[in-house]
Amino acid sequence: MDDPQNQDTRERVVGGYRLLRSLGRGGFGEVFLGEREDGTRAAVKLLHASWAGDEGMRRRFTAEVEQARRVSGFCVAAILDADPEAEQPWIATEFIDGPTLQASVEADGPRTGVELQRLAVSSATALAAIHAAGVVHRDLKPDNIMLAPDGPRVIDFGIARAVEATSVTASGVVGTIGYMAPEQLEGARLTEAVDVFSWAAVMVFAATGREAFPGPTQASRIARILSGGPDLEGLEGPFAEILRDCLDKDPEARPDAATLMGRLIAGPLVDGGHRNPTRGPEGNDATTVTPSPDAFTRVGVDPTRVAPPSNADAAPVDPTRAARVDPTRVAGADVPAAHAAPPRSLSQAPPPSGPPLLPERAPDTAESYRPAPHSHTPVPARGGALPPYHFAGSRFHDPGSLAEAMREDWGAAVQIFNNPAERAVLGAWIMDDLRDTTMDRALFRRDVRDANLAVASFIAQSRPDLPPTFRGRDASMEGLRALFADPRPLLTGAPLANEMALLARPELLRILDAHTGPEAGAHRRLAEDLDRAERVGTALYEELSRELEGWRSTHSTVNPALVMAFLLHPELIVQPADGGDGGVAEWIDILWRRVIAADLPDSAGYAAAVHGAMSTVQALARQRRYWEERHSQVSGTHEALEEKVLFQQRMQRAARWCKYAIVALPIGFVLKLADGGGFGEFLFGLGLLALVASLSINVTNAVMCGNAARRAQRVMELHNSRQQLPQLDSGVGRIRADLERARRITSG
Known part of the structure; x- marks a missing residue:
């Protein structure tokens, strides 16, 4: 409510x-x-x-x-x-007298046609002006776009940073999940491109009413932003192409704000009209390019680490593979060409020309090959040579040593699994060249929605003896306990929060459980507990939203990273601070009953739910304070008005009776003159008394209740308060009923 x-x-x-x-x-x-x-x-x-x-x-x-x-x-x-x-x-x-884009879309539905194009052009113009001032907003979202009568305005520079600061040193990850660019989530250095990505995500919401990267949980939304494609269903034509370009994982591939604005105003975007969507910033037409299949799944790479290929026609390769392979050396330079394996494997196709080979990690002969522990022993190719796989400038002859290298260079490994062509090369090497039958084929034959999970799975299958890591971070149980010992980043939005969210995923923990270690099965048990705890916390929200009127419009979510912190450190399960607000304290006490009554892992889920509902609780406390104070104020005013109006009404009635009695004055005077009887004197006296009383009553009424206009106004105020009281009574009643139902829910 x-x-x-x-x-x-x-x-x-x-x-x-x-x-x-x-x-x-x-x-x-x-x-x-x-x-x-x-x-x-x-x-x-x-x-x-x-x-x-x-x-x-x-x-x-x-x-x-x-x-x-x-x-x-x-x-x-x-x-x-x-x-x-x-x-x-x-x-x-x-003060912008208008709704936010978020509220407008929720109330009136998505934008379409010219209205959508007008919004896109206006907001892109604002973005261009912001960037022209050397500022990166970093939290562009529907709630930060106000729809003023004269056009949209961007607000809230609370986490903005100057370009010269962010492009060099900033690595803080702040923003709103769902509208954050991949490099922002990964803590990479930021440029204006993050705002372009956010702008496109906002436009998807404006046009469809849903997020560009939807998901049932925060972790799934983060994973989809990092590795999945945007949901542009229902969008087509030039506008959809522009959004795809802006939502590219690679920040260097996105247009800048000025170019974006030029593309938007160059011709119709929706409801008919065709134009070339690839006009450059100077207005020259360029050939329309169909995005490659990996254009929607690639994770952004720090632009300083990637050099564009000199040959524009060369096949796409992993940007982190700085070294090129001599095309004449396929299965090993020491093996005669006649004995080399036939060119059936993608791993043996001639790579692009480039610099000379870097030093190799292993000779090209089977005789000198020594498999690492727990690695899969490869089957030599014809002629006794092992076909190599090239990764990050080095040769590898077995999945075990490759997995160890990927563990050390996680970013380059993510690029491999994000790129369908590169992943196919790796799969061909594993399945065809080495004839490995133990590796999960799904890693290479299915679409990869999360390249980080794919890398973790490849390493866990190839080298279960290695300590578990994820994105270069210690993911052993000891490492997870150390990382999640301090949950404050999850509550303040510090950079570490997103890394913790990526780790707090049951599917990842199940993958990490394949690693051998001192706590066998601990990751799997943690995954099961995390899954259950998140479900019970979400179920509490659903029950509250279903049963309590004040919760029906709330959007609280359970943070799985906070759940995992509570699972790993139960001593952290404490009530959130109420800030000295009695209304907030009452709601916390009510909701915390579920935590007290439950055991792990459920108590961790309920505790995270209470912490996640703090904004809702604070809003409900403010609403309750308003309604009760307003009810008290109107009730008090109503009682005072009622007493005053009753008094003035009594005085008016008395004055009216006196006015009637004054008639006896002339009648008594006439009778007194006629017969001099006592009855005439009585009437004359009565009329004289009524005249004096009427004068006294009118004076008293004027002094006590004001003039006639003020008395009439008071009657109107009483009428208005009588109309307000039922609404206020109902509002206060609903609030108190919600509190009582919440007590029954959390005590049941």
């Missing part, structure tokens, strides 16, 4: 702005609608009190102010005033 005015009734004045109501709350601050005495309205963002004492956060808040001032005001909410040095830092920006 939403607060009808979303109002925070606490009277506050910040920088001359009276805070009228809350507009939204994030991890680092809350935004209020503020108003000056002259009527100027602004969106006033206050840094949370808990962060105000953090010097790092103060510097970040100051940077936000400086960066927002660098951007042209036509496309962002202009800064009106700010004080980053205040006890509680604040910034006042232009």
Whole structure:
């Protein structure tokens, strides 16, 4: 149940702005609608009190102010005033009277036709202006695009960074899952290309109402961004091609904002109209290129590590394979050509020309081959030679040593499994050249949705004797316990949070369980516990959303990485802080009953669910505070008005009776003159008394209840309060009923 005015009734004045109501709350601050005495309205963002004492956060808040001032005001909410040095830092920006793109799409449905093109062009123009100021936003999402009457505005530079900082040194991973580029998730250095990726993901949401990389869990969404293709179902034509280019895994392959804007305005994008989608930044037509099959699955590579091939016609190869192989050396230079294996294997096809060979790791003869422990013994090719496989500039003759090398150079291995052609080469070498029958064929014959999992599976199958690693990180049980000992990155969005999310996946843990080690089966048990805990936490959300009216519009999710931290360190299962808010504390106490009543692994899932629901709990507490305070205020006012109106009504009735009694005054006077009787004197006295009483009543009514206009206004106010009270009674009743039902749910 939403607060009808979303109002925070606490009277506050910040920088001359009276805070009228809350507009939204994030991890680092809350935004209020503020108003000056002259009527100027602004969106006033206050840094949370808990962060105000953090010097790092103060510097970040100051940077936000400086960066927002660098951007042209036509496309962002202009800064009106700010004080980053205040006890509680604040910034006042232009108030945009309109919904967010997120709220608009949820309420009115996706954009189509010219309306969609107008949104795409306007938002891309804003992005180009932001980048022209040397700023990378890094958190472009539907909630950060306001739909003003004169066009969209980009807001919230809270995690923006200057280009000159991010392109060289920044490695922090911050943003919103679902709209983050692959290099952002992997902690690589960032460029303007991350915003282009986010822009395309936002446009997919605007056009379809769903995320570009959907998934049932946070981990699955991350995996799909890193290795899967976008969901562009329902989108076609030039607009879809532009989105595909912008959602390329390789940041170097994406157009910059200026080029993007040029492509968008070059011709119709939707509802008919055709044009060449590959116009360059200077407007010259280029040949339309059909994306290669791996264009949607490649993981972005640090552009400084990849040199483009000099031969444009050469077959695509792994960019990390710096060394080229002499095309005359197929199965080994020491073996006569007549005895070389026939060219049936993809691994033996002539590679592109390039630099001379690097030193080999092993001779090309079977006699000198020594298999590593637990590796698969290859079958020699004809002539006694073993066909080599080239990886990262070196030759390998068995899967075991190759797996060890991939373990050390994980990024290059991911490139192999992300590229269908390269993966086919590796599969041919394993299955055809070495005639290995133990390796899972699915690694090479099915589409790879997550190249990281594929690499982990290849290493685990080839070298189970090696300690388990993932993306170069120790993934043994001891290593996982050390990594998940501190869950704070998961709550603050620090760079390590995304790495932890990638590790907290049951499918990965089951793969890692193939490695031999001191804790046999521990990874598999952890996977089962994680799977169960995440399910029970999600089930709690579903039950609350189904049974409680205030939870029906919530979007809380269980963070599997937090679940895993609780599973590995049960001592970390503690209630979240309530921030001194009694309403929040009551909700936490109610929900925490499930945690107390359950054992591991369920208690870990419930605990993660409670932590994940904190934003919902805080919103419900604010709503309850508003409704109860408003109910108390209106009830008190209603009682006072009712008493006052009752008094003035009594006085009016008395005055009316006195007015009637005054008639006796002239009648009594006439009778008194006529017969001088006592009855005439009685009537005369009664009329005189009524006249005096009427004058007294009118004076008292005017003094006590105001003039006639004020008394009429009071009656109208009482009427209005009578109309408000049933709605407020109902609202408060629903809130209290939700609390009671929540108690029954968590106690059952």
